[in-house]
Amino acid sequence: MRFMYQYPDLTGLEGDMLDSGPVGELARVAEDAGWDGFSFTEHPAPGVRWLQTGGHQTLDPFVALGYVAAVTSRLKLLTYLSVLPYRNPMLLAKAAASVDILSGGRFILGAGTGYNKSEFHALGVDFDERNSLFDEALDVLPKHWSGEPFSYAGQHFSAREVIARPRPPQQPIPIWIGGNSKLTRRRVARRANGWMPMFGPEALFTTTRTPAISAGDELAAAIAQLRADAGERGAELDVAAAYTEPSVHDADTDWGKHRDALASFAAAGVTWVIVPGQAGTRDSCAAFLERFGKEIAGSAGSSGAG
Amino acid sequence: MRIVVQHAIGDPAWHPSVLAPPFVADFARLAERHGYAGIGFTDHPAPTVRWTAAGGEGSSDPLVSLAYCAAVTSSIQLMTFVLALPYHNPFRLAHQAATLDALSGGRLTLGLGTGYLRGEMHAMGADPGSRLASFDSCLETMLTAWSSESVSGSFAAPEPGPFSGWSAREVHVQPRPVQQPHPPLWFHGNSAFGRARAARHGAGWIGVLSSAELAATMRTAHLPDLAAAGVAVADLRRRCVAAGRDPGSVSAGLGGLWPMLDIREGWDAEAIVEAAGAAAAIGVGTLFTTICGDDPSAANETLAAFGDQVVGPVRDIDIDIDIRHEEQRI
Numbered sequence: 001m002r003f004m005y006q007y008p009d010l011t012g013l014e015g016d017m018l019d020s021g022p023v024g025e026l027a028r029v030a031e032d033a034g035w036d037g038f039s040f041t042e043h044p045a046p047g048v049r050w051l052q053t054g055g056h057q058t059l060d061p062f063v064a065l066g067y068v069a070a071v072t073s074r075l076k077l078l079t080y081l082s083v084l085p086y087r088n089p090m091l092l093a094k095a096a097a098s099v100d101i102l103s104g105g106r107f108i109l110g111a112g113t114g115y116n117k118s119e120f121h122a123l124g125v126d127f128d129e130r131n132s133l134f135d136e137a138l139d140v141l142p143k144h145w146s147g148e149p150f151s152y153a154g155q156h157f158s159a160r161e162v163i164a165r166p167r168p169p170q171q172p173i174p175i176w177i178g179g180n181s182k183l184t185r186r187r188v189a190r191r192a193n194g195w196m197p198m199f200g201p202e203a204l205f206t207t208t209r210t211p212a213i214s215a216g217d218e219l220a221a222a223i224a225q226l227r228a229d230a231g232e233r234g235a236e237l238d239v240a241a242a243y244t245e246p247s248v249h250d251a252d253t254d255w256g257k258h259r260d261a262l263a264s265f266a267a268a269g270v271t272w273v274i275v276p277g278q279a280g281t282r283d284s285c286a287a288f289l290e291r292f293g294k295e296i297a298g299s300a301g302s303s304g305a306g
Numbered sequence: 307m308r309i310v311v312q313h314a315i316g317d318p319a320w321h322p323s324v325l326a327p328p329f330v331a332d333f334a335r336l337a338e339r340h341g342y343a344g345i346g347f348t349d350h351p352a353p354t355v356r357w358t359a360a361g362g363e364g365s366s367d368p369l370v371s372l373a374y375c376a377a378v379t380s381s382i383q384l385m386t387f388v389l390a391l392p393y394h395n396p397f398r399l400a401h402q403a404a405t406l407d408a409l410s411g412g413r414l415t416l417g418l419g420t421g422y423l424r425g426e427m428h429a430m431g432a433d434p435g436s437r438l439a440s441f442d443s444c445l446e447t448m449l450t451a452w453s454s455e456s457v458s459g460s461f462a463a464p465e466p467g468p469f470s471g472w473s474a475r476e477v478h479v480q481p482r483p484v485q486q487p488h489p490p491l492w493f494h495g496n497s498a499f500g501r502a503r504a505a506r507h508g509a510g511w512i513g514v515l516s517s518a519e520l521a522a523t524m525r526t527a528h529l530p531d532l533a534a535a536g537v538a539v540a541d542l543r544r545r546c547v548a549a550g551r552d553p554g555s556v557s558a559g560l561g562g563l564w565p566m567l568d569i570r571e572g573w574d575a576e577a578i579v580e581a582a583g584a585a586a587a588i589g590v591g592t593l594f595t596t597i598c599g600d601d602p603s604a605a606n607e608t609l610a611a612f613g614d615q616v617v618g619p620v621r622d623i624d625i626d627i628d629i630r631h632e633e634q635r636i
Contacts, residue, residue, distance in 0.1 A: 060398075060401055063402050066372075070375075071377050087398075088429075091394075091430065098366040098367035103327065118477075124469050149355045159352060160428065162352045165358075
């Protein structure tokens with residue numbers, strides 16, 4: 001298994017996203033400590049009410065990953081996740097291609113359909129059309145990335161004889177799709193490179209409008225089914241799951257407990273673990289990155305957990 | 307006199323290696339070391355085949371690319387040169403600009419334009435007929451977003467479709483830009499539209515000297531020479547005064563004063579320094595240059611040599627911003 005650090009989100013209206021420390025510095029600490037990836041989430045237009053009731057602030061993930069690309073050489077760079085219907089697919093494709101080019105082919109597009117209605121309105125997108133917009137984006141992205149001339153006539157979106165160059169080094173850029181619905185899993189099996197299942201407290205599933213999955217046997221069965229559905233591609237699919245146990249951030253945490261939990265992820269077929277950062281200070285975040293690196297991500301023992 | 311360089315990917319004959327990571331980092335550091343005031347990237351997410359074949363610029367996402375440059379430099383200004391505002395949603399763009407301003411320690415300058423490529427606008431879901439209205443609406447929404455705790459508002463595109471309008475209640479745009487209340491805005495375009503916005507909201511205006519043909523392609527007024535640019539700058543100053551702003555607080559920038567630089571072709575440094583002096587005399591304080599991108603080492607050598615021969619020597623030229631003086635001369 002490989003390990004991805006999610007730069008901490010900031011819940012609520014107060015404070016500043018960068019309070020948790022300079023992005024470039026933490027990315028370098030993560031790379032040196034043996035982590036394998038760095039990620040940012042996306043909320044370009046959060047409403048005040050949503051922020052007051054548990055929503056979180058973000059940095060623009062493409063801009064932030066462009067920055068991280070310059071100061072790292074090995075880390076994979078993930079949007080965790082980018083809401084595909086939020087952007088015109090051309091704009092999305094260009095931003096993704098630029099991160100991929102500037103990172104020498106280290107970008108992964110983590111994608112979701114979205115759930116925040118007011119944010120959809122602010123971005124000028126019909127919430128009820130989010131699934132067909134998502135599918136149209138999946139159609140357009142590889143065409144844009146190919147660097148070849150193309151036209152596209154979709155239900156929501158069309159282009160005549162356009163060409164986007166330079167092309168990104170990864171052909172195509174890997175797409176990981178987040179969410180638990182049958183539709184999501186069908187999409188992954190047919191046309192994506194990875195699945196990002198969600199599990200956690202019940203409230204998470206209400207807010208994010210996705211069916212619940214528990215971390216144990218249910219996850220293992222879902223992953224096995226997904227690989228079977230994907231046929232020949234099944235074995236190559238990545239499965240990236242978030243490890244949200246809060247005690248992992250404690251300085252005196254019981255690492256044995258976390259190793260056991262992560263071993264069960266590995267046994268279920270998870271290939272990447274995403275660890276959401278805990279908002280804090282530069283020192284607290286850097287210290288966590290180093291501790292986790294020493295105990296799990298960068299240690300020889302990590303292969304034992306995967 | 308300040309010189310801003312557009313990254314070498316802007317050369318229509320660009321080679322992919324000029325956007326490879328080590329080169330972009332070297333280019334940005336080199337520009338900083340040789341005294342360039344800023345580095346710029348343009349915005350072409352979906353250019354048409356026809357325009358590209360006819361010599362359109364190469365491009366990468368400007369905000370992503372500037373973020374990359376921010377991480378490897380410490381003082382050079384990072385400039386979108388320019389963003390086509392009708393391609394963007396105001397909340398996201400305000401958020402992206404704030405992200406970049408925060409990551410770069412307050413070095414972002416937003417160059418803004420209306421866009422002119424019909425085929426690209428179509429692919430972006432933007433209506434060419436309402437590009438000016440959408441520009442203004444986007445601009446006003448961003449200004450409110452940066453200066454207030456929250457912003458509400460809507461824009462109905464004449465041809466409704468995804469990504470072309472918006473309707474928002476109390477959106478909170480964050481992070482707070484380092485530059486308060488927002489990164490400096492420079493308005494691009496030879497016609498009065500850009501100067502009117504620059505006089506009201508801008509830190510600068512950007513004109514481009516060009517052939518009549520290029521001006522027609524870019525759907526803007528034709529500025530054939532410095533005399534014409536002088537008239538435009540005087541118009542900018544008058545508009546600043548009318549808007550109740552100190553005319554000296556809005557810079558005038560000019561591109562196209564000399565052709566794309568290429569060390570293999572050489573240039574007449576003396577004539578360029580002289581032209582920069584003439585531009586300063588009409589009140590232009592920033593000059594934009596393009597640079598060859600077909601070969602990374604040629605691009606780097608060009609950047610360094612032009613820096614030593616021109617960027618350094620013109621730095622101390624004083625800019626004449628006396629309005630009366632300009633009006634008499636013109």
